[in-house]
Amino acid sequence: MTDPRTAQAPAILWFRSDLRLADNPALSAAIESGRPVVPLFVLDDDTPGAWAPGGAQRWWLHQSLEALSETLQRHEASLVLRTGNAAEVLPQVAQETGAAAVYWNRLYEPWANARDAEIKADLKQRGVQVESFNARLLFEPWTPKTGSGQPYKVFTPFWKALQKLAPPPAPLPAPATVPTGPTIKSDRLADWGLLPGTPKAKEPDWAGGLRAHWTPGEQGARERLNAFLDTWLPHYDETRNRPDKPGTSRMSPHLHFGEIGPRQIWAAVQHRMDARNDAQNAATAYLQEIGWREFSYHLLYWWPSLPEETWKDNFKRFPWADDPDGLRAWQRGITGYPIVDAGMRELYRTGWMHNRVRMIVGSFLVKDLLIHWREGEAWFWDTLVDADLASNAASWQWIAGCGADAAPYFRIFNPVTQGQKFDPEGAYVRHWVPEIARLPDKYLHAPWTAPDRVLADARVRLGTTYPQPIVDHKAARQRALDAFQQIKQG
């Protein structure tokens, strides 16, 4: 064991949601300390049950750790994997390695804030230095404050305030080498059972669609960002609402796992803006979406109960329906509304869904079916590769009309007109709902309006090959508005 009092005592770099080498301030600081580095990842078993990573996240985590481990090996360092309660694992690894310091990048989930503060205090008491950094956000979530020193509840002034701050620091380069610390025992990633279809996971391999769509890891993130910047960024303001086009960046899972940081994206987009005059509006619109991510973290920081509790008090009395059949039809993508079913199937197959369609399926669940937004939040948590406590909770509360700066409750998306507007040629629906692909465009988003002859020609038998709509949208809309009337006061 190394003597912790010497400069050669190692530093532990505790990787968490920052699975990258570039723009990783904790890693850079660990290396700058001149100590050998022990890279560590802990599969925590102390996350509150409901927020343990869902199936899609576990799949991604496996791939991302594999990629990180390979990258570290190329830098002649080995990633140490441990399971357990982080509050116990950290001091134990510090003792095993004789570490004099631990470096990490901050998390902002409420349980992690409290736990990390305890770990920090405990390590310091043991004489181990601890330093933490921000790698996850452009700015710390507590930084922007209103003139009266309060947190923001509305996005636009929040975004304006953010833009008035000094620009985010330039991203740090990836280190050329990671000085190797002592070798200690590590779990085998394969034994963690994160992948479906392995004996330990005890579930069939449902991840084929995920494998086909994603390349987790720092390099995959970089390549996807560059492809987006080259091809789609200049058109982002026009195409970002079109699920039939690959017009958005699909950075969300890479950002969630920290394979890329928002400061890297910010800098890369600024660079393109400087180079191309025609991309200004599009780039501004894109950066604003990164701003929504910051806003979600701001809300979660100030209202830590956001993922569990309805933000607006009057919505706590909302007469939500108990409708397990409706919920199951929504989850499986068999509601009879093609754009809703396409979205839910895209989600199940690929672990991702286009933002416009997330809004449509979200509105359908909470307004057409009157099912509690927390059911939607939970399903997304389990199935999204980008499932993120802050963005998921803030977005579900937004769509349900009960969150901060939320869509007004009476704004109820019409799944037929939304489909016609944002998937006008029907390419998205035809891809994900092939059983109605032969319908002409005119009837594709509302098959029940097609004459019998047209249905027969398209080989569609409603109620057999494709469901009848599970609710009548017009009646469901009125039911939702009536329910809203009940809680309007207060």
Ligand code: FAD
């Ligand atoms: P782009 O359009 O390329 O945007 C770039 C980045 O900006 C995204 O990667 C994301 O980090 C951020 N961003 C974009 N829109 C939003 C938004 N509305 N709120 C917060 N950040 C945003 N996003 C998640 O990352 N995790 C979630 O769990 C999540 N759940 C959602 C649930 C619902 C009901 C809704 C309506 C939206 C949810 N979103 C969530 C927000 C948004 O749909 C995704 O971030 C976006 O679709 C990701 O695709 P992209 O990377 O191609 O986005």
